[in-house]
Amino acid sequence: xxxxxxxxxxxxxxxxxxxxxxxxxxxxxxxxxxxxxxxxxxxxxxxxxxxxxxxxxxxxxxxxxxxxxxxxxxxxxxxxxxxxxxxxxxxxxxxxxxxxxxxxxxxxxxxxxxxxxxxxxxxxxxxxxxxxxxxxxxxxxxxxxxxxxxxxxxxxxxxxxxxxxxxxxxxxxxxxxxxxxxxxxxxxxxxxxxxxxxxxxxxxxxxxxxxxxxxxxxxxxxxxxxxxxxxxxxxxxxxxxxxxxxxxxxxxxxxxxxxxxxxxxxxxxxxxxxxxxxxxxxxxxxxxxxxxxxxxxxxxxxxxxxxxxxxxxxxxxxxxxxxxxxxxx
Amino acid sequence: xxxxxxxxxxxxxxxxxxxxxxxxxxxxxxxxxxxxxxxxxxxxxxxxxxxxxxxxxxxxxxxxxxxxxxxxxxxxxxxxxxxxxxxxxxxxxxxxxxxxxxxxxxxxxxxxxxxxxxxxxxxxxxxxxxxxxxxxxxxxxxxxxxxxxxxxxxxxxxxxxxxxxxxxxxxxxxxxxxxxxxxxxxxxxxxxxxxxxxxxxxxxxxxxxxxxxxxxxxxxxxxxxxxxxxxxxxxxxxxxxxxxxxxxxxxxxxxxxxxxxxxxxxxxxxxxxxxxxxxxxxxxxxxxxxxxxxxxxxxxxxxxxxxxxxxxxxxxxxxxxxxxxxxxxxxxxxxxxxxxxxxxxxxxxxxxxxxxxxxxxxxxxxxxxxxxxxxxxxxxxxxxxxxxxxxxxxxxxxxxxxxxxxxxxxxxxxxxxxxxxxxxxxx
Numbered sequence: 190x191x192x193x194x195x196x197x198x199x200x201x202x203x204x205x206x207x208x209x210x211x212x213x214x215x216x217x218x219x220x221x222x223x224x225x226x227x228x229x230x231x232x233x234x235x236x237x238x239x240x241x242x243x244x245x246x247x248x249x250x251x252x253x254x255x256x257x258x259x260x261x262x263x264x265x266x267x268x269x270x271x272x273x274x275x276x277x278x279x280x281x282x283x284x285x286x287x288x289x290x291x292x293x294x295x296x297x298x299x300x301x302x303x304x305x306x307x308x309x310x311x312x313x314x315x316x317x318x319x320x321x322x323x324x325x326x327x328x329x330x331x332x333x334x335x336x337x338x339x340x341x342x343x344x345x346x347x348x349x350x351x352x353x354x355x356x357x358x359x360x361x362x363x364x365x366x367x368x369x370x371x372x373x374x375x376x377x378x379x380x381x382x383x384x385x386x387x388x389x390x391x392x393x394x395x396x397x398x399x400x401x402x403x404x405x406x407x408x409x410x411x412x413x414x415x416x417x418x419x420x421x422x423x424x425x426x427x428x429x430x431x432x433x434x435x436x437x438x439x440x441x442x443x444x445x446x447x448x449x450x451x452x453x454x455x456x457x458x459x460x461x462x463x464x465x466x467x468x469x470x471x472x473x474x475x476x477x478x479x480x481x482x483x484x485x486x487x488x489x490x491x492x493x494x495x496x497x498x499x500x501x502x503x504x505x506x507x508x509x510x511x512x513x514x515x516x517x518x
Numbered sequence: 519x520x521x522x523x524x525x526x527x528x529x530x531x532x533x534x535x536x537x538x539x540x541x542x543x544x545x546x547x548x549x550x551x552x553x554x555x556x557x558x559x560x561x562x563x564x565x566x567x568x569x570x571x572x573x574x575x576x577x578x579x580x581x582x583x584x585x586x587x588x589x590x591x592x593x594x595x596x597x598x599x600x601x602x603x604x605x606x607x608x609x610x611x612x613x614x615x616x617x618x619x620x621x622x623x624x625x626x627x628x629x630x631x632x633x634x635x636x637x638x639x640x641x642x643x644x645x646x647x648x649x650x651x652x653x654x655x656x657x658x659x660x661x662x663x664x665x666x667x668x669x670x671x672x673x674x675x676x677x678x679x680x681x682x683x684x685x686x687x688x689x690x691x692x693x694x695x696x697x698x699x700x701x702x703x704x705x706x707x708x709x710x711x712x713x714x715x716x717x718x719x720x721x722x723x724x725x726x727x728x729x730x731x732x733x734x735x736x737x738x739x740x741x742x743x744x745x746x747x748x749x750x751x752x753x754x755x756x757x758x759x760x761x762x763x764x765x766x767x768x769x770x771x772x773x774x775x776x777x778x779x780x781x782x783x784x785x786x787x788x789x790x791x792x793x794x795x796x797x798x799x800x801x802x803x804x805x806x807x808x809x810x811x812x813x814x815x816x817x818x819x820x821x822x823x824x825x826x827x828x829x830x831x832x833x834x835x836x837x838x839x840x841x842x843x844x845x846x847x848x849x850x851x852x853x854x855x856x857x858x859x860x861x862x863x864x865x866x867x868x869x870x871x872x873x874x875x876x877x878x879x880x881x882x883x884x885x886x887x888x889x890x891x892x893x894x895x896x897x898x899x900x901x902x903x904x905x906x907x908x909x910x911x912x913x914x915x916x917x918x919x920x921x922x923x924x925x926x927x928x929x930x931x932x933x934x935x936x937x938x939x940x941x942x943x944x945x
Contacts, residue, residue, distance in 0.1 A: 216582050217798035219611040221559055222551050224802035227737060229547045236543075257539040285535040290544040335821050339810055418556070480542040484549035492659050503654045 233293035235343045236483065237324075239375070240298065241317065241367070242352025243305040246382040251350075251439035252298050254452060254463060255475055259441075260285055260298050278303040278316045299346065305363055314367045321346050321375055325498040347490045348411065348478065349375045352382040353399065353434060357391050360402045368408045374494055376411040376486055378478070379403075384436030384469050385454065385461050392436050399434055410434075412482070416489055429477060435470040438463055560614040560663050561801060562643075564599075564695065566636060566687065567672025568624035571702045576670075576757035577617050579770060579781060580793055581606060584759065585617060594622025597635045616664065624683060633687040640666050640694050644816040665813060667804045668731070668796060669695040672702040673719065673752060677711045680722050688728045694812055696731035696804050698796065699723070704754030704787050705772060705779045712754055719752055733795060734803050747795050753788035756781055 240248040240261075249261035261283065282299040299320070304313055324345045331341045349371060353364055360368075368377055379399070384392060403410060410433060417423040440463050443450045452463040463471050478486070565573040569592055578585055585604060601618040618639065623632060643665045650661055671688060673680065688697055699719065701707070707715060723730060730751070733744035758781050762771040770781040781789050796804075825845060 216580070216606075216608060217793060218559075218606060218608040218613050220798040221613075221801050222555070222611060224799070225554055226547045226551055227739060228802055228806070229550050231737060234543075234546050255541070256535075257537045257541050258535045260535065285533055287535050287537055287541075287543075289537060289541060292544045292546055294543055294546070335818055337814060337817075475542065480545050481549070483543065483546055484553055488553065488659075496656070500654055 230291055230293075232340070233295065235295045235297070236487070237297040237299065237344060237346050237348075238478075239301065239317075239321075239346045239349040240352070241301050241304055241349055242382060243354060244302060246352040246354060247439050248300065248350075248352055248382075250441060251352075251380075251382075251437060253441040254439040254471065255478070256287065256296065258285075258287070260296065261300060278313050280316060280320045297344070310363055313363075314370055318370065318374065321349075321371075322498065325374075325495055326502070328495065329499055329502060343491075345490055345495060346375050348486050349377050351377055351379045353379055355381055355383050355386050355395070355436075357387055357395050359398045365402065365406055365408070368403070368410065369406055372408050372410060374498065376413075376489055376494070377408075378411050378474070379434035380474060381434050381436040383438065385438045387436065396432075396434060396436070411486065411489075413489070416493065429473075432470065432473060435474040435477075437471045437474055438469040439471070555610055555612075557659070558612040558614060560616070561805070562616040562618065562664060562666050562668075564618045564620075564636070564640070564666045564669040565672065566620045566623060566669060566691075567702060568674060569594075569622060571672045571674055572757050573619055573670075573672055573702075575759065576672075576700075576702070576755060578759045579757040579789065580796070581615065590621045592622075592625045594625055596626070597622050597632050599635055599639045601639075614662070618666065629683050632683060633690045636687070637690055637694065640691070641816065644694075644813055645820075647813065648817055648820060665808055666695050667801075667808045669697050671697055671699045673699055675701055675703050675706050675715075675754075677707055677715050679718050685722065685726050685728065688723070688730070689726060692729045693815060696807055696812070697728075698731050698792075699752035700792060701752050701754040703756065705756050705774075707754070716750075716752060716754070731804070731807070733800055740799055743799065744795075747791060750788060750791060753792040753795075755789045755792055756787040757789070 238252070240252060242248050252261045253259055279302050280299060281302065282297055284295060284297045287294050287296055301317055304317070307313065328341060328343065328345055331338065351364070351368060351371075353360065368379065371377055381387070381392070381395065381399075387395060409415070412426040412429055414426075414430075417426050438454060438461055440452050440454045440461075442452070442454075444453045444455050444460055446453065446460055446462060451465075454461045454463075462468050466472050563577070565577065567573050569590055574585065583604075583606070586602065598621045599618050600621050601616055603614060603616045606613045606615055620636060626632065647661075647663065647665055650656055651658065669691060671684070671691075673684060688699070691697055701712070701715065701719075704712065733740075733748050735741045735744055735748075756772060756779055758770050758772045758779075760770070760772070761768045762773050762778055764771065764778055764780060769783075772779045772781075780786050784790055
């Protein structure tokens with residue numbers, strides 16, 4: 190059987206104009222984009238977001254603001270005070286089906302009540318690490334089945350939003366420890382919560398300090414420098430890296446500002462508009478997470494973090510799960 | 519064989535929620551498409567048909583380029599496959615197209631094994647993908663997918679029915695690849711004959727249980743056009759890269775003394791339908807069917823063949839790990855046994871050799887002793903002889919002196935008297 194795989198570069202005579210019938214220089218290869226879009230719309234998307242931070246930092250409110258609906262129930266609604274702070278870190282995952290302009294998405298928000306709330310917070314990241322690794326494990330088991338499902342349900346955590354309390358000083362040891370361990374297994378997006386307590390100068394210097402501390406500790410948050418694909422990507426991502434961590438304010442209540450109804454927080458000294466980039470950086474976070482980089486976040490989770498887990502898992506059982514590598518065919 | 523890609527149902531436990539404003543994730547399909555554009559696409563077509571039926575010409579016409587191809591001879595001893603890869607680009611879409619042609623199909627006198635090289639090729643592509651997928655360190659997103667996505671089967675335009683070679687080949691391939699049958703050189707059949715021919719072909723395929731590729735009907739936007747096209751299978755095509763002036767336009771056509779067959783005229787042949795179905799409407803579905811149906815089937819069969827199961831005889835889920843462990847022990851035990859055997863054989867041989875050597879040594883020693891003895895004996899004999907000789911010499915010497923004393927003094931000068939003396943001395 191002779192095979193010659195020399196890639197050639199003949200191009201269809203006449204680049205495609207999109208007219209049918211009569212224009213025979215058009216082959217129709219670019220119709221595959223439309224086909225892909227149709228297939229994606231039909232299948233729907235999945236997104237799993239995890240929010241981590243001490244209680245009271247506004248995690249649920251931020252989720253509700255991001256997705257403009259009640260994706261998380263507000264903890265302060267709970268009436269029973271003894272139940273408010275769990276003894277250990279719990280993992281609570283709630284799924285919603287949302288739809289916008291024909292695009293259906295299954296959004297799962299994973300909440301971590303109890304994180305950082307105890308007096309002794311050593312190892313409070315362990316339940317979270319275990320949860321993330323469990324999701325990878327479930328996916329791996331599905332993948333190595335003989336009879337596989339048509340579409341393996343993706344419950345892997347795509348992005349972890351870490352809430353930094355707005356102290357204005359520097360990162361706390363808990364923050365550094367957590368981010369250091371988790372940046373290796375999941376995409377972390379750090380945000381400064383309740384940023385309306387910081388003035389602009391304080392905010393900038395706080396961000397500077399945080400960035401330096403992240404660099405000093407070798408913590409690689411999303412977008413990671415090493416996964417930039419080309420120069421254009423690097424340029425866009427560098428701009429983002431200049432701005433992280435985003436200083437956000439969340440709100441799900443609308444107020445009247447200048448004749449328009451906007452989401453904001455009303456105080457005696459003024460109204461903070463959530464979506465105004467002069468007030469806070471919520472809009473940048475939303476754009477990064479949802480409008481521009483969502484697919485990229487999912488890709489990095491699938492092709493890098495998951496693969497790293499898989500390699501480690503397979504190596505530690507000495508290739509026991511892998512028949513092909515050792516048993517003679 | 520309609521594609522059964524089920525639209526995702528809302529999962530249990532996921533509550534539907536309505537959004538109060540514009541969030542912005544409707545750009546997700548665009549993000550996905552952009553990523554695919556930067557990655558590029560790949561598509562692999564396999565063309566099976568007899569030599570000279572027009573496979574290469576049809577490929578040229580379909581993709582509007584001139585692929586490198588040359589006429590093959592009719593005297594190939596075996597069916598071979600020739601794969602060529604090309605990089606095409608249209609607007610911003612880059613496509614890596616691999617065209618695999620059969621060489622010598624249908625030319626042999628004995629065509630019983632004609633389908634085998636094709637099946638082997640398709641299986642080999644699946645195998646390479648499976649190997650890559652099972653590697654520990656793998657790079658699936660960079661992987662050049664060489665699995666065959668579509669198979670165009672060229673039926674020769676006899677006008678009667680399918681040949682038995684066609685039926686046998688298609689039956690072997692229908693579970694491995696998406697088959698799209700086309701009637702080649704359709705300008706040799708008249709319209710009414712063509713209609714009857716198509717019906718005959720389809721009924722033969724159905725009665726023989728050959729599952730050809732059906733265009734998918736589950737997406738409303740294309741369901742209607744796909745249903746119509748399903749009714750036109752197999753497509754009767756004419757291929758040509760030459761251009762002829764018709765009216766005031768240059769069109770791709772074949773010129774005959776009795777007229778001009780225009781390739782892109784829907785009344786003349788089904789070429790436009792084929793192009794639309796294969797490329798413009800269903801390319802993605804073809805790729806998906808290959809991956810989710812044909813490849814999964816291959817993978818399942820291959821892994822089961824090697825002894826892996828999802829559930830053991832008691833129907834409890836068996837992890838791949840347990841099965842693998844068992845196999846591994848078995849294999850290691852086998853290795854150990856063989857090693858022991860070899861060691862035994864080796865020890866045996868060494869012993870034998872040692873015994874042989876000892877034997878030889880002993881023999882040599884014996885010979886040496888013997889020689890030594892001989893030598894000593896001869897030496898003793900020689901000594902004896904020497905001694906006797908010495909005795910003789912001394913006795914002779916004694917007698918000589920005695921005789922000299924006994925001689926009178928006068929007899930020494932005269933010769934005669936000497937003679938007498940000599941004579942008397944020696945008696």
